[in-house]
Amino acid sequence: MTTFDYGPIEFYAVAFDGDRPGPAVLKAVDDLVAAGTVNVLDLVFARRSPEGELEILELSDTIDDGDVPPLDMAGLAGEDDIAELAAGLEPGTSAAIIVVELLWAKAFASALYDAGGAVIAREGVPAPIVNAFLAEHAD
Template sequence: MPEEEVHGPIDYVLVEFTGNKLTGRAAEELVNLVERGIVHVYDVMVVGKDADGSTYMVDLAEASDQAGGFTDLSGARTGILAEDDLADVAGAMEPGTLAALIVYENTWAIPFVAAAMESGGQLVAGGRIPAQDVMDVLESLESLEPTT
């Protein structure tokens, strides 16, 4: 199967930030990954949750402190994320925070997926280990290493 017809794994992340504005640093790195061809962003939604629990969407087409650098990804709107996803996102958020919900394709994996499919392979299981869990385990393992 030609690589043009193959997709990499599609993931989503919900990243919550304290306060009511984004610094732009996370968005800058995401744009960098897109420019390097490592990921393709399908959708981005930035949601705010006030201290009283009310939620709102941040308009990424308007440059604002709340949108951070995600304004650079305002065109990433395929429709995978819809307005009704706002309630799900809000339910996962703490009051007084902003969150970015990002749906992206791991384009780096397309050659691997194509080769596996051409060889008769098929995905039978998959999963994701949260980055914080990995960092916690590695830190605990380092504390067990003998010091010299």
């Protein structure tokens, strides 16, 4: 069986009011890593000034105590990726741009590859929409 060094990865842009997300965001990411759900390959923050300028902040720029957690591939999200993901960011808001390896899907990706299969489309639905829909259609 094929064994990949990495599983599938996903890029996320998660918007927040204000100029940067709070420490709870890093805690939530830490919890996912500790549970073995994801491996964080890159994490940067972007903020759009009230004037509309986009500023990119490295993780080390956002942590006050200088204790920056190690990332597997810091810099994987390039400036073009970040600009594209942050394109909808409103003035006065910020976003966490996170690149994660989906550890739960690593073995599945290997099995698909060995079987000659390939993922040809993938669609995500945000949790608030899923929960609202299911609550509306619950018996």
